[in-house]
Amino acid sequence: xxxxTKLIHKYLRxxxxxxxxxxxxxxxxxxxxxxxxxxxxxxFEKDEVVLVSGIGCSGRLPVYVDFxxxxxxxxxxxxxxxxxxxxxxxxxxxxxxxxxxAVAIGGNHFIHAARRNIDVTSIILNNSIYGMTGGQSxxxxxxxxxxxxxxxxxxxxxxxxxxxxITAGAxxxxxxxxxxxxxxxxxxEKAMLKPGFSVxxxxxxxxxxxxxxxxxxxxxEMMEWxxxxxxxxxxxxxxKPEQLQEKIVIGVLVDKALPVYQNEYEKIRERAKAxxxx
Amino acid sequence: xxxxxxxxxxxxxxxKELLLQGNEAIVEGAxxxxxxxxxxxxxxxxxxxxxxxxxxxxxxxxTFIQMEDEIASLGAVIGASLxxxxxxxxxxxxxxxxxxxxxxxxxxxxxxxxxxxVMRGGPSTGLPTFPSQSDxxxxxxxxxxxxxxxxxxASTVRECYDITIxxxxxxxxxxxxxxxxxxxxxAHMREKMILSDEEEIEIFDRVKPTVPxxxxxxxxxxxxxxxxxxxxxxxxxxxxxxxTHDIRGFxxxxxxxxxxxxxRLHRKISQHFSEIQRAEFFQTEDAEITIVAYGCVARxxxxxxxxxxxKGIKVGLLKLVTLWPFVRSAVEKVLQTSKFLLVPEMxxxxxxxxxxxxxxxxxxxxxxxxxxxxxITPEEILNRITEVS
Numbered sequence: 001x002x003x004x005t006k007l008i009h010k011y012l013r014x015x016x017x018x019x020x021x022x023x024x025x026x027x028x029x030x031x032x033x034x035x036x037x038x039x040x041x042x043x044f045e046k047d048e049v050v051l052v053s054g055i056g057c058s059g060r061l062p063v064y065v066d067f068x069x070x071x072x073x074x075x076x077x078x079x080x081x082x083x084x085x086x087x088x089x090x091x092x093x094x095x096x097x098x099x100x101x102a103v104a105i106g107g108n109h110f111i112h113a114a115r116r117n118i119d120v121t122s123i124i125l126n127n128s129i130y131g132m133t134g135g136q137s138x139x140x141x142x143x144x145x146x147x148x149x150x151x152x153x154x155x156x157x158x159x160x161x162x163x164x165x166i167t168a169g170a171x172x173x174x175x176x177x178x179x180x181x182x183x184x185x186x187x188x189e190k191a192m193l194k195p196g197f198s199v200x201x202x203x204x205x206x207x208x209x210x211x212x213x214x215x216x217x218x219x220x221e222m223m224e225w226x227x228x229x230x231x232x233x234x235x236x237x238x239x240k241p242e243q244l245q246e247k248i249v250i251g252v253l254v255d256k257a258l259p260v261y262q263n264e265y266e267k268i269r270e271r272a273k274a275x276x277x278x
Numbered sequence: 279x280x281x282x283x284x285x286x287x288x289x290x291x292x293x294k295e296l297l298l299q300g301n302e303a304i305v306e307g308a309x310x311x312x313x314x315x316x317x318x319x320x321x322x323x324x325x326x327x328x329x330x331x332x333x334x335x336x337x338x339x340x341t342f343i344q345m346e347d348e349i350a351s352l353g354a355v356i357g358a359s360l361x362x363x364x365x366x367x368x369x370x371x372x373x374x375x376x377x378x379x380x381x382x383x384x385x386x387x388x389x390x391x392x393x394x395x396v397m398r399g400g401p402s403t404g405l406p407t408f409p410s411q412s413d414x415x416x417x418x419x420x421x422x423x424x425x426x427x428x429x430x431x432a433s434t435v436r437e438c439y440d441i442t443i444x445x446x447x448x449x450x451x452x453x454x455x456x457x458x459x460x461x462x463x464x465a466h467m468r469e470k471m472i473l474s475d476e477e478e479i480e481i482f483d484r485v486k487p488t489v490p491x492x493x494x495x496x497x498x499x500x501x502x503x504x505x506x507x508x509x510x511x512x513x514x515x516x517x518x519x520x521x522t523h524d525i526r527g528f529x530x531x532x533x534x535x536x537x538x539x540x541x542r543l544h545r546k547i548s549q550h551f552s553e554i555q556r557a558e559f560f561q562t563e564d565a566e567i568t569i570v571a572y573g574c575v576a577r578x579x580x581x582x583x584x585x586x587x588x589k590g591i592k593v594g595l596l597k598l599v600t601l602w603p604f605v606r607s608a609v610e611k612v613l614q615t616s617k618f619l620l621v622p623e624m625x626x627x628x629x630x631x632x633x634x635x636x637x638x639x640x641x642x643x644x645x646x647x648x649x650x651x652x653x654i655t656p657e658e659i660l661n662r663i664t665e666v667s
Contacts (some may be wrong), residue, residue, distance in 0.1 A: 013517075016528055050510050052357075063517050063528060068510040070360065071519035071529075072353065073383050079350040083357025083365070084510060086341045087315050091361065091511050109353075112346040265341065272336035 004033075011036045011046070013066045021060050025219030027178030027204035031125055032061055034184035034202075035094070041189055050093045052081045054101035057132045057206075058125040061096045075106030078113040081120045089262045093120040094192065099140040100130050103159045107139070114168035117196045118261050123188060124199065126161055127206040135209030146213045165199040166254050172198035173254040177226035178205070183250060190252065196260045203248050292475045300438040300465040301326040301368075304394055304458065305334065306473065307442030308366050311481060313392070314340035315365040317354035319347055319373060322406040323462045324396040327368035348373035352380040355391045359384075360518060362509030364446060368394035371413050372403065375420065381455055382421035383520045385543065388497070388505070390449035390484055392442070394458040396465045399624075399651055408651035409462040411573055414628040417457050418602045424540060426547035428456040428554060429602040433576040435469035441599065447482040448554060452546055453504055459601060461624065463574035463653055487514060496527045499538065503546030547603065556599035557608035561587070565594025567663055568616040570609065570633055572598040575622050575654050582659035591667045604632045613640040618666055622646035622654045642666075 022028050039049065049067040053059040055074035062069035068091070072080045077095045085093045102110050102124045113120065129147060130136040137147035139159045147154065162175045172194040174187035184202060191198035205211060205222035216222050226248065233251035236244060298306070304327055308316075316335055318328040328344065335342040341358070345351045348369050355365040369377065374395045384391055397413045399405030417429045428448050430441040438460060445456035487494045487506040496516040498505045508514030517527040522539060524530040530539075547554070560583065562568050567586075571579040576597040586593040596612050598605055609632075613619060619641050621630035630645045637643055646662045648654050 015526065046515060047511060047513050050361075063519070066515055068515050069517045070357070070510075071517070071521065072356075073379055073520055076349060076353045076380065079345065079353025079380075080357035080360075082343070082345075082350075083315065083317065083354035083359070084361045085357075086343060086354070087358035087361035087363040087365070088509075088511055108346050109350055112350070265336070269336040269339065272333065276337055 007040055008033060008036055011039070011065050013064055016064055018064075020064060022057060023208045025207055026057070027127070027202070028058060028061060028125060030178040030181050031123065031184065031202050031204070032064070034181055034188055035123065036065070037185045038189040038192060041185070042192060044092050048090065048092050050081075050084050050091050051096065052077045052084070052093060053096040054098070054106060056098040056101055056130065058096050058098040058101065075101050075104070076109060077101065078106060078109040078120070078122065082113060082118050085118060085120055086262060086265070089119070092192065095120055095122045097122060097124045099124065099126040099128065099161065100138045103161055103164060104139045111164070111168040114165055114170040114197045114199070116261050117169065117171060117258050119196055121188070121191045121198045121200070123191075123202060124161055125202050125204050127204040127210060128158075129206045129210035131206045131209050135206075135213055141210075147210070148213065162199065162201045162253050165201075169197070169258065170199045170254065171196035171256050171258050172252070173201070174199070174252045175201040175203065175248070176250050177203040177230055177248060179223045179226040180230065180250065187252065190255075194255070196258060294473045296471050296473060297468050298435050298471050299326065299468050300432065300435050300460060301396065302330060303435045303438035303471060304368070304442045305330045307439040308392070308446065309334060309338065310439075310479065311443045311446035312364045312483070313366045313446060314338065315355065315358035315363045316341070316367065317343045317345050317351040317358070317365070318367050318369065319345055319351050321348075321370045321373045323398060323465055324368045324370050324394060327394060348376035349380060352377040352384070352391070352393065356380060356384050356387075356389045359389050359391050360510050362512070364390070364450070366392040366394065368396070370396050370398045370406070371400045371416070374413060374416060378421040382423055382425065384455040385421065385425045386520055386522070387518050388453040388507070389455070390453055391455050392445045392449055392458060393455055394442075394460070397459065397461050399649065405651045407462070409574060409653055410624050410649070410651070411461055411575065412625040412628070412649070413459060414601055414625065417459050424544070426454065426544050427602045428452070428454060428547065429459050430456065430556075430599060431459050431572045431601050432464055432599070433573055433597065434464070435467065436471045437599070438464065439471065439473075443479060443481070447480065450484045451482045451504070452550065453484065453507055454547065461573045467574075491515070495525050497523060497525045497539070499525065499542055503542050503549060551603055554600055554603060555605045555608070557605045558597040558599065559608070559612075560595040560597065562594030562596060562612050562615065564592050565612070565616050566592045567618040567620060567667060568594040568596055568612040569659065570596045570598065570612070570619055570621045570629065572601060572629065575624060578654050578656045579622060579659055581656035582663065585656060585660055586663050591663060593663060598629070601629070604636075606636050609633055609636055610640075613637055616641050618642050618644055620644045620646060620659070620662060622659050622662070624648050624654060
């Protein structure tokens with residue numbers, strides 16, 4: 001067994017009924033691998049990690065790994081994560097969401113968790129489609145593309161998840177694609193080490209639904225597209241906006257410091273206790 | 279003599295005489311029960327609960343957070359409970375509707391939590407500042423799927439305190455959400471209430487696993503139907519999901535696992551009905567007419583009963599404290615002894631439907647429904663009684 005395989009097996013739940021639900025060629029497994037490598041590199045104990053997810057293909061991720069795992073309702077993962085974190089701040093809370101989960105049904109929770117600077121890491125798999133339900137358009141389906149609910153053409157503009165996170169106040173925002181697995185390792189590691197609300201947007205393909213409906217080829221061809229359209233943050237800074245059309249800017253997009261909710265709340269507790277008996 | 283005085287002083291220091299609103303008593307009850315996490319969203323007529331807990335929870339190492347909506351509020355409450363902290367939210371009808379999705383999650387994932395719904399008239403924004411009892415059925419059937427429900431009501435400020443503690447105890451014991459359902463009159467009315475530190479109040483904490491983690495079966499069937507609950511971060515790593523799951527917590531689509539699981543969710547409540555169901559009988563032994571009432575209407579009903587008795591009409595009162603599971607045996611008891619049952623309610627007839635369902639021709643069931651935002655007065659109940667007597 002190779003070193004990487006050994007490492008993955010250390011974290012998998014072997015009493016869980018495999019095989020997993022994902023299609024052959026799916027990018028979610030790459031994201032899971034990156035997450036496991038990052039957790040192992042940091043050295044978090046399994047008992048201190050809480051992995052929370054919403055609903056959809058990405059929502060099935062936590063069940064396969066040996067942490068405290070919580071598969072919540074659609075779009076609400078961040079609200080559950082907020083409760084877990086504030087009730088027991090010593091826990092390391094990581095939230096896995098899809099694009100529909102994070103910015104459609106859960107959009108309100110997403111911007112508010114970012115604004116509050118709740119100390120959780122959000123990893124968002126953005127494959128531009130609702131995969132599990134059969135390929136309906138999502139808020140990240142680009143204009144002009146097809147889905148099973150936009151068979152003529154998608155007439156809506158798409159959300160840019162990372163930019164939305166930045167505007168909402170996330171203190172760390174990174175973006176990578178499943179083609180760049182090692183970049184994902186490093187982005188997820190940095191995000192988990194960052195105090196406050198951190199976001200890693202993982203651009204992925206859904207060849208089964210989105211790729212098929214838009215004739216984008218196989219999983220491998222879609223990953224090659226990711227490779228050919230990725231531009232690092234450093235390089236993007238030297239490019240004109242029109243040159244960045246259809247490009248995926250990858251790397252650390254934001255890394256800043258803001259007061260973290262649980263630390264601020266601890267100060268509130270001190271102030272509140274000082275008022276007792278007054 | 280001096281010693282006696284000292285004792286008296288000592289006793290007094292343990293006893294607090296308070297003038298409280300129902301909403302304030304709910305806060306006191308929650309804190310006494312051990313609630314240390316609250317997430318909520320402002321809504322009339324429940325807002326005082328949030329405001330007061332925002333002051334008091336941080337004083338006792340607890341946490342208060344105002345969320346972006348009621349969906350998020352219950353989500354955070356469930357998360358905090360999974361991490362091992364007794365948790366609560368409070369809302370009114372429209373917010374309660376938003377909570378129904380996560381309420382179902384708490385039921386299927388068996389997460390203890392308490393939800394207070396201070397009712398307003400509806401549908402929709404309806405009558406935010408007026409009393410109503412129109413969420414009795416929402417509290418029972420609001421969330422989707424087959425599920426049991428525990429719903430408690432109160433007609434006095436002291437009862438608000440008591441049933442909030444009960445709600446926490448039931449939720450912890452049976453690993454299920456418990457709902458405190460009160461009306462605006464009881465929530466905002468002020469009454470004297472004596473709180474004593476020495477008073478023995480039973481506080482129940484969830485049963486944790488005692489086996490080593492590798493032996494722990496998180497959703498195991500037990501004689502009580504209630505599996506032991508491990509908190510996140512205490513060494514028992516397990517999976518919590520809203521999907522139908524097997525005894526280990528993993529999603530299943532096997533019918534031989536689904537059937538027993540859903541049956542257990544119901545059985546763990548139904549085999550403890552006698553413990554959960556509370557009702558009070560007032561002069562029902564010889565009553566020809568028994569009023570069945572709850573919340574603020576039970577107060578008017580009691581007055582009407584006294585006045586009717588003064589006129590020589592034999593009237594009794596069955597006051598419901600537990601609304602769900604429906605107190606069938608208590609209602610059957612008065613159905614057998616009374617000629618008439620009168621169910622006055624500030625809705626179009628929600629508990630009266632249940633009374634009629636269990637009646638089976640034993641007595642005549644009368645209704646008195648009011649949905650104009652005003653309370654049902656003793657006179658109105660008395661008039662209805664004199665119509666039939």
